[in-house]
Amino acid sequence: MIILDSVTKKFGAFTAVDNVSYTIKKGEFFALLGPNGAGKTTIVRMLLDFIKPSSGSITINGQPASDPASRNYVGYIAEQHMIPPYLSGFEFLSRHASLIGLSGKDAEKEVYRVLEIVAMKGPERKKSATYSRGMKQRIGLGAALLGKPTVLILDEPITGLDPIGIRDVRKILENLSGKGVTVILNSHLLSEVEKTCETAAIIYKGKILIKDNITAIVKDHETLEDVFIRYIEHENE
């Protein structure tokens, strides 16, 4: 379970996240929607303790986000996942496996398990400098899936992926459904969010405008995109 309690983040005079509170239940597939600069990535960075909230608190599985132990079972993929160019995909994943406590044969087995899932078996021994952006995203997703995480934080995971890649990611997420994995998905592709997530929150100028089940948010003859635009335009009026 993830709990954000009155979380505010200020960068100087600018308030990126303004008194945000919400709870994401265990096993929930939650989408964080908002235009560029709305505060989505800031929230993700606070969840991972990359930045500290100015006020409020965040807990992941009962532990404060500031405690590195809260990331024991958290998988994360960034919008533009970076892999050190001198490492191969295999080496990169092996480092992740080692950092989550796997070693030797267990680590290798786990790395090959996720390489299979993200369809990167084959070029896994090539240096990541030779990978396309989509391949890097796949390896990044593989790193997030290592060690069977209980929380997945996916910040624009399908950026740079081709339609087949997007479908693969959707399938991977569908496979995680019902297995108790909590997923936080930041995405601009609202049609994909509609297909994969159960709940969504729309964030704008650092404030949560609505958080509910997608089925409750989307009314008849509407799409999530229509709802999203309606809310943003309403705020701009």
Place this chain on the structure above:
Amino acid sequence: MNNVIKIMIYTMRDQMRHKSVYVLLGLSIIFILMIRGCYDSGYTVNGKTVDTAMVAWHVSKIVFHTIAAGMFLMVSMLSMKIFSRDRTDGNEVLFLARSVSRWQYILGRVTGTWALSLIFMFLLHLTIFVTVWVKTGTIISGYLTASLVCSINLLFVIACVCFLSLFMPDFISAFFTMGILIVGFISDGGHQIINSDIVRSAIPASTNGGPALWRILYPKVFMLQAYADAIISDSEFHIMGPFHPLLNLSFYILLIMLLMLGFYNRKEI
């Protein structure tokens, strides 16, 4: 395995992927091959044959300090880009998105670079030690101990460059650290010269009046080098002020590491 040890091992591997390490290794090998001839016998000065062991001993001391000075440059180059490179190539996120504390990350990166440079320097000193032994049959006792003592200097340089690189451009942080070393070299070098047997016998009054407080408290990189020299020579070592250079540098290293952690903890990733 502890996260610090894991990151330390990754750091050593990562550093060894840089071409500059191999360029410096190549230059060091060439340097050692070039000075090998100095240990051959047959020196004659003013018609008198000079003891080969004596020449070898003096040459080895000069080479000892030359290697240490070269290592200062090398570790500065290796350290200055650690954090900026990690930020741009994704290593920082790789470690910190996992259950790795920031202090573990910093300690792992610093000690990894130190361990690599320590091994590098020790191997170079060991090569000289073995060369002297094989060529002249002389064992310079204390030579390898002195090498290990000097490695504290390397740790100081690494910590200093890494710390400064958190809020300075990479090159400037290395440059700044070199500046600290040069000031210490002038200050402590002067002290060593004044306290040398030759000067003391020639000008006894030169020992009067203690050094200024800042000189006593200044990081004693050069003094530690002089201490290592004294270990090799098995000679008297004159410390400046009440603190031994080992204590002085240990304090500075601890202080810099704590400051670095403090700054890094507040840093946004």
